Structures are given as structure tokens and as C-alpha cells.
Amino acid sequence: MSEPILALTGIRREIQEGGRTRPILSGIDLVVSPGQLVALVGPSGCGKTTLLSVAGALDADYQGEARLLGQDLRQLNDDARTRLRNEQLGFVFQAFHLLEHLSVAENVAVPLWLRDPPIPEVQANLQVQARLDEVGLGDRGNESVRQLSGGERQRVAIARALVGGPKLLLADEPTGNLDQVTGAKIAELFEQIRKLDCAVLIATHDRSLAARADQVIELGVP
Amino acid sequence: MRLGALLRRDLARSRRKLASVGLAVAGSVAVITLLGSVALGLYQGVVAPLLPRLPLDLLKVEPKTVSVGLLALDAGALGGGLDEVALARLRKLEGVTAVYPVVGSAFPISASGGEGFLGRRLRADIFATGLDPALVGGDVAKGYSFEDRSEGPIPVLVARRLLELYNSTVASAIERPKLSAEMVIGFQFELVLGSSMARGTPDPNRVSTRVAQVVGFSDHANLVGITIPEATLRRLNAGYDRPVSPLAAAYVKVDGPGRAGPVSQAIERAGLAVDETPKIIGTALTIAAVVLGLFAVMLLLLAAFGITQTFFLLVAERRLELAILRALGARAGDLARLVLWEASLVGALGGLFGVIVGASVAWVLDRVVIGQLPDLPFRPEHVVAFSPALLLGAAFLGVVAAFLGALVPAWRAAGANPATALRS
Ligand SMILES: Nc1ncnc2c1ncn2[C@@H]1O[C@H](COP(=O)(O)OP(=O)(O)O)[C@@H](O)[C@H]1O
Ligand SMILES: [Mg+2]
Numbered sequence: 338m339s340e341p342i343l344a345l346t347g348i349r350r351e352i353q354e355g356g357r358t359r360p361i362l363s364g365i366d367l368v369v370s371p372g373q374l375v376a377l378v379g380p381s382g383c384g385k386t387t388l389l390s391v392a393g394a395l396d397a398d399y400q401g402e403a404r405l406l407g408q409d410l411r412q413l414n415d416d417a418r419t420r421l422r423n424e425q426l427g428f429v430f431q432a433f434h435l436l437e438h439l440s441v442a443e444n445v446a447v448p449l450w451l452r453d454p455p456i457p458e459v460q461a462n463l464q465v466q467a468r469l470d471e472v473g474l475g476d477r478g479n480e481s482v483r484q485l486s487g488g489e490r491q492r493v494a495i496a497r498a499l500v501g502g503p504k505l506l507l508a509d510e511p512t513g514n515l516d517q518v519t520g521a522k523i524a525e526l527f528e529q530i531r532k533l534d535c536a537v538l539i540a541t542h543d544r545s546l547a548a549r550a551d552q553v554i555e556l557g558v559p
Numbered sequence: 560m561r562l563g564a565l566l567r568r569d570l571a572r573s574r575r576k577l578a579s580v581g582l583a584v585a586g587s588v589a590v591i592t593l594l595g596s597v598a599l600g601l602y603q604g605v606v607a608p609l610l611p612r613l614p615l616d617l618l619k620v621e622p623k624t625v626s627v628g629l630l631a632l633d634a635g636a637l638g639g640g641l642d643e644v645a646l647a648r649l650r651k652l653e654g655v656t657a658v659y660p661v662v663g664s665a666f667p668i669s670a671s672g673g674e675g676f677l678g679r680r681l682r683a684d685i686f687a688t689g690l691d692p693a694l695v696g697g698d699v700a701k702g703y704s705f706e707d708r709s710e711g712p713i714p715v716l717v718a719r720r721l722l723e724l725y726n727s728t729v730a731s732a733i734e735r736p737k738l739s740a741e742m743v744i745g746f747q748f749e750l751v752l753g754s755s756m757a758r759g760t761p762d763p764n765r766v767s768t769r770v771a772q773v774v775g776f777s778d779h780a781n782l783v784g785i786t787i788p789e790a791t792l793r794r795l796n797a798g799y800d801r802p803v804s805p806l807a808a809a810y811v812k813v814d815g816p817g818r819a820g821p822v823s824q825a826i827e828r829a830g831l832a833v834d835e836t837p838k839i840i841g842t843a844l845t846i847a848a849v850v851l852g853l854f855a856v857m858l859l860l861l862a863a864f865g866i867t868q869t870f871f872l873l874v875a876e877r878r879l880e881l882a883i884l885r886a887l888g889a890r891a892g893d894l895a896r897l898v899l900w901e902a903s904l905v906g907a908l909g910g911l912f913g914v915i916v917g918a919s920v921a922w923v924l925d926r927v928v929i930g931q932l933p934d935l936p937f938r939p940e941h942v943v944a945f946s947p948a949l950l951l952g953a954a955f956l957g958v959v960a961a962f963l964g965a966l967v968p969a970w971r972a973a974g975a976n977p978a979t980a981l982r983s
């Protein structure tokens with residue numbers, strides 16, 4: 338087996354609540370290999386989002402070991418974690434989180450705008466167009482995102498998550514805000530993404546989405 | 560620029576809020592430009608032309624509690640308070656560029672002559688003081704010199720006011736024509752050194768006669784006598800067993816009228832007196848400058864405060880968006896830079912607009928005021944003036960105020976937590 342994209346070992350996370358510490362995660366192990374689709378399931382409040390934050394280098398306040406593409410996240414400073422998110426990770430949020438003042442194509446381009454050193458505009462435009470084509474919005478780039486439906490918004494978000502050529506895509510309840518039919522179409526998209534040589538880690542309640550996974554991790558209430 | 564695309568769209572999105580806070584910056588900068596150009600105009604049009612007539616950068620320092628007349632009468636007996644040590648101290652004061660002593664005479668002097676235009680030969684006691692040619696060189700008539708010479712006539716400067724006094728009162732009283740400066744310059748008379756009517760002849764062996772010649776009129780010359788080169792008088796004093804000449808006063812040159820106030824204070828703390836006029840005007844100028852400066856700072860603080868408020872609001876409104884950007888790859892410093900760039904651009908545009916408005920208002924004001932001015936003896940051509948430093952400086956202050964005002968909001972923006980993007 339090739340080197341894993343993500344390797345979490347004994348991840349523990351506590352939060353301070355009214356002067357007391359409450360454990361959220363108590364010793365989670367998880368490995369995502371290249372091209373894998375991994376589903377993270379469990380009841381609300383079991384810590385799925387918390388675990389995605391650790392895996393996505395968004396939260397540095399954990400115990401245990403988190404390795405992303407062979408790098409120990411604890412060894413990286415904030416700027417290095419930021420670079421890693423920009424270049425190697427893609428994020429899809431339950432509430433889509435598009436930037437409302439930007440067009441469809443501009444939303445997809447944001448991760449490229451943030452890249453350091455900057456990507457030439459022509460190349461960036463090509464990448465954006467390719468991703469929009471893949472999610473079926475190739476001719477909608479100039480539209481404002483305000484006019485899009487929920488399913489279309491999530492397609493834009495997925496194109497944005499993929500535009501920088503990530504090795505791992507992290508999605509938190511990506512179908513949670515969508516009706517069943519639209520959710521099924523998004524689920525199909527995730528399966529296509531695996532063919533792009535990008536692993537996917539999805540936190541979801543959606544049984545049909547979890548059913549497509551190579552690996553299902555069940556989180557219990559701690 | 561790396562963040563340029565985001566910056567442009569942010570500016571476009573918030574143009575209303577940014578325009579209104581930009582106007583606040585513009586207002587402050589406009590008022591500063593207006594006040595600055597009026598201050599500069601009054602200085603260039605009114606104060607500066609008056610400077611040569613009323614040298615506000617030249618202070619006259621005297622020993623305390625002694626009148627000028629008395630000093631001239633017998634400076635040698637007094638000396639207290641003003642000596643070479645005091646001169647050295649004056650030279651060391653901050654803002655002082657030169658110190659010119661007024662040397663007194665240590666021996667009695669009388670003068671005789673005047674047949675030419677007084678009608679008969681007069682003999683009168685006279686007081687002499689010595690001044691550095693560097694101070695009064697500009698008052699010497701063309702073709703004459705005020706340097707110390709061992710031979711030939713001793714060059715003499717006469718108080719300009721003495722000529723004015725003569726013409727306005729004495730001439731008519733003795734039924735003689737008024738005198739012009741040209742008529743008096745070159746006039747020679749005799750000085751009797753070592754003897755006068757009031758003080759007699761202390762040492763008959765040391766009485767000598769020298770020819771003196773008027774070489775010019777000066778505002779710094781002794782009103783009740785003659786003024787000769789400092790070196791000449793020091794040399795003569797030494798001949799009367801006074802190797803160290805008495806000092807009647809000193810002129811202190813400062814590096815600008817605004818300095819007159821502070822330097823006067825320092826001198827008075829040292830126990831010497833300063834002639835009032837330049838002191839008062841210098842103090843007034845200093846106070847005006849300080850008041851203007853404080854006012855400008857207040858206006859800028861107001862503008863900066865407006866920027867702070869607006870950007871606090873923008874950062875608060877965009878908390879989630881900032882977290883999303885952090886998650887997608889914006890460094891904390893990127894978000895701070897975005898805020899600072901936005902504010903600086905608003906400050907630059909506001910500053911530019913403010914300078915244009917302020918300068919326009921100042922220009923109109925100038926036309927109106929000049930049109931209303933009565934025929935004054937020193938009628939200025941302008942009451943406002945612009946300089947590149949003033950205009951660029953005012954616009955730049957707008958940028959500085961905006962930048963400083965945005966520092967705390969920028970810091971707040973940089974603190975956005977990327978993990979909250981998943982939680983919202
Ligand atoms: N930043 C936080 N502040 C307060 N409580 C939190 C925070 N993060 C997580 N929690 C708590 O931790 C638990 C797990 O939350 P979460 O990871 O969002 O679970 P899930 O995504 O599985 O619903 C919940 O009880 C939640 O209230
Ligand atoms: Mg969750």
C-alpha cells in the first residue's frame with residue numbers, strides 16, 4: 338500500500354465548558370489512502386466536524402498524531418498549515434460558504450488568488466473553467482452566485498475545493514442542506530472526484546452517500 | 560499584486576461605506592489644507608516681508624533692570640550679567656545661529672564738527688558702541704566699508720531713527736532743511752577720544768583725535784550716539800587699560816521667527832532681559848503654530864476614528880467570510896494586509912479629494928479677502944499660499960490617519976479562526 342494521504346493516530350480533543358473540560362474525541366485512529374472515499378458517520382454531536390477540523394489543519398489544539406501527506410501537522414506553524422490547506426486540501430461545507438459578492442467563476446478562483454507565489458491569470462482561468470465544466474456549470478461562470486439553487490451552489494463549492502489540485506477533499510455534511518434528489522447528484526460527483534486522484538473524507542448522516550464509501554468510520558458518543 | 564483581485568472586489572462591494580468614511584478623511588484633510596495654506600500665505604505674504612524691517616529672528620539681550628540709555632552712558636561700570644561667559648552660553652542655546660555683542664566704550668568721547676549742515680561747529684559728548692560688521696554690513700552705503708582699520712577715518716553707523724527724528728522735529732526747530740540719507744553719508748567729523756564734558760579728562764596724556772566718517776544708517780545702531788566696528792572699539796578700549804571690553808547688550812540671531820519665543824525664555828531663565836517686541840511676536844507665532852498643529856492632529860484623530868469604526872464594522876460583518884478565506888488559504892497576515900490596503904486606499908483617495916477641495920476653498924478665500932482689503936501700507940498680494948510640501952503632506956496625512964485607524968481592525972481580521980468556517 339502506498340503512503341497514506343491522511344493518518345490520524347489516537348486523536349483526542351477536549352473543550353472547556355463552564356470551567357470544566359469535556360472530551361469530544363477520545364483516541365480516534367483513521368487512515369485515508371490515495372483515491373479513497375472515506376465516510377465519517379455517527380449521531381449529531383459525536384465529533385465529526387471536530388475531527389475534520391483536525392484533519393484539515395484548521396485546529397491545532399489536539400492530542401495524538403495527525404499526519405497529512407507525511408507531514409506531522411503539529412510541527413507546522415500557522416502559515417505553513419495555511420499553505421498546506423491552500424495547496425493540498427479542498428473544503429466543502431454544509432452551508433456552501435460561497436462569497437456572495439463574487440461571480441461563480443470568481444468564487445472558484447479564490448484559492449488560486451490566495452496562492453503564493455500567484456498563479457498567472459491565464460492559467461488560473463483555464464483551471465477554473467475546467468473545474469466548472471466538471472461540475473456541469475461550464476457556461477455559468479459569469480453569473481452571480483446569489484441566483485443559484487442549493488445544488489448549484491454546492492457544485493460551485495466543489496469546483497472551488499478542487500481548483501487547486503488537492504490531494505484530499507474534506508466535506509462536512511455536503512448534502513445536509515439539499516433535498517434527496519439533489520443530494521444524490523452531489524454524491525455522484527464525489528465518486529467522480531476519486532477518479533481525479535483525490536481522496537475524499539466526508540462527514541455525513543446521508544446513508545446513500547456513506548454507502549458509496551470505501552471505508553466507513555463510525556464515531557460513537559464519547 | 561497577489562491579493563489584488565480580492566482587494567478590488569472588496570472595495571467595489573463596500574463602496575458606499577468606504578465612500579462615506581473617505582469623505583470624513585477628505586473633510587479633515589480639506590480643513591488642514593485650508594488652514595495650512597492660509598498660515599503659509601500669511602507667513603509668506605505678511606510676516607516674511609516684515610521680517611527685514613522688524614527682525615523677529617533677532618533678539619536684543621540686555622542685562623536685567625538697566626535701561627539702554629544708562630548702559631550706553633557707562634557700560635564699563637556695569638558689565639554685570641552680560642560678559643564673555645554669558646555670550647558663550649547664549650551661543651550654545653538650541654536654535655541660536657549667531658550672537659553679536661554690543662561693545663561699550665571704557666573711556667569718555669566727544670565729537671566736534673557739523674559746520675556743513677548745522678551752520679556752525681558743534682562740540683558734544685557722544686556715546687559709542689561697537690558692533691560686528693557681519694550684523695550690520697547690509698546697512699553700509701555703497702562704496703564704503705565698516706571694517707576695522709588702523710588708518711583713515713573711523714567708519715560710523717548712525718541710527719536710522721535718529722535721522723527720522725532730526726527730520727521730523729529738529730530740522731524745523733533750527734530752521735534747517737531736512738536731510739536725506741545720501742546727504743549725510745560720507746560726512747566727516749572729529750572724535751576726541753579720552754575727554755568729554757560730562758566725565759572730564761581722566762588722563763590728559765591719553766587724549767587723541769580721530770576723524771570719523773558716516774558710512775550708513777542702521778536699525779541696530781546706537782540711538783544716542785555712534786556705532787563703530789566692534790574690533791575698533793575693542794582696540795581703543797585696550798589702549799585705555801581695558802583689555803576686556805564692557806558689553807552693553809548682545810544681538811542673538813535664531814534660526815526662525817518661531818524660535819524667538821523659546822529662546823527668549825531660555826535667555827530670561829539665565830537672568831538676562833530680552834527686548835519685548837520680537838519676543839511677543841515670536842511667542843505669538845509659536846503659539847499659533849502649536850494651536851494649528853494640535854488642531855490638525857485632532858482632525859486627523861477624528862478621521863482615524865471614523866476609519867476604525869467603519870473597518871471594525873466591516874470586519875465584524877465579514878467574520879464568517881474571513882474564516883472561510885483563512886480555511887481556503889489566506890494567511891492571518893493576508894487578512895490584515897487586505898484591511899490595511901483598503902483603508903490606505905480610502906485614505907489616499909480621501910486625502911487627494913480633501914486637498915483639491917481645501918485648496919479650491921483657499922483659493923476662493925484668497926480672491927475674496929484680497930478684494931476686500933483696504934489700502935494697507937504692506938498690502939500682501941496673497942493671503943493664502945500653496946507649496947508642494949503642504950499639499951502632498953496633507954494628502955499623505957490622510958493616508959497615515961487611515962492606516963493608523965485601521966491597525967486594530969486589521970489585527971482583529973487577522974485573528975479570524977479558520978475552524979469556525981466548518982461550524983457555521
Ligand atoms: N468550539 C466549540 N465550542 C463549543 N462546543 C464545541 C465546539 N466544538 C465542538 N463543540 C461541541 O463538541 C461536540 C461535538 O461537536 P461536532 O464536532 O460539531 O459534532 P458533529 O459534527 O458530529 O455534530 C458538540 O457537543 C459540540 O457542542
Ligand atoms: Mg458537524
